[in-house]
Amino acid sequence: MAKLNAGNNSQTLLDGAITDTDTSMTVLDGSIFPDTPFAVTIEDEIIYVVAKSGNIFSSLLRGQEGTAAAAHAPGVPVENRMTAGMYNALATQEEVDEHKADEMPHQFTSTNKTYRYGFKAQDNHLIFTYQEVI
Numbered sequence: 001m002a003k004l005n006a007g008n009n010s011q012t013l014l015d016g017a018i019t020d021t022d023t024s025m026t027v028l029d030g031s032i033f034p035d036t037p038f039a040v041t042i043e044d045e046i047i048y049v050v051a052k053s054g055n056i057f058s059s060l061l062r063g064q065e066g067t068a069a070a071a072h073a074p075g076v077p078v079e080n081r082m083t084a085g086m087y088n089a090l091a092t093q094e095e096v097d098e099h100k101a102d103e104m105p106h107q108f109t110s111t112n113k114t115y116r117y118g119f120k121a122q123d124n125h126l127i128f129t130y131q132e133v134i
Contacts, residue, residue: 010079033057040081044068045072046064104117
């Protein structure tokens with residue numbers, strides 16, 4: 001799964017019951033949640049939300065991070081909390097240092113060609129550098 005997004009104070013209420021096997025749910029206000037993918041906590045269950053359209057969260061991955069999928073009643077809180085999985089996905093200091101030391105740590109694809117790129121300081125100017133990946 002891609003890195004999970006987070007939002008400040010993203011919480012609402014479940015608008016209708018869900019069973020332990022449902023892969024979509026409706027909330028009262030989905031607009032306050034981040035772009036997908038993100039995690040929500042409902043009672044003791046962590047759910048990864050892969051798609052969102054208005055107040056409908058879908059393509060739900062239930063019972064994540066060692067929690068169990070469960071039924072939930074309407075009106076219970078749906079919260080975008082920091083979870084252990086989100087925390088563990090953060091870069092370590094060693095990874096950050098390696099990234100900073102790499103002259104071209106990023107890549108992009110354009111017209112079916114892939115390029116590595118980066119930035120470096122030279123004579124008090126920021127220089128964009130890139131090369132095609134072969």
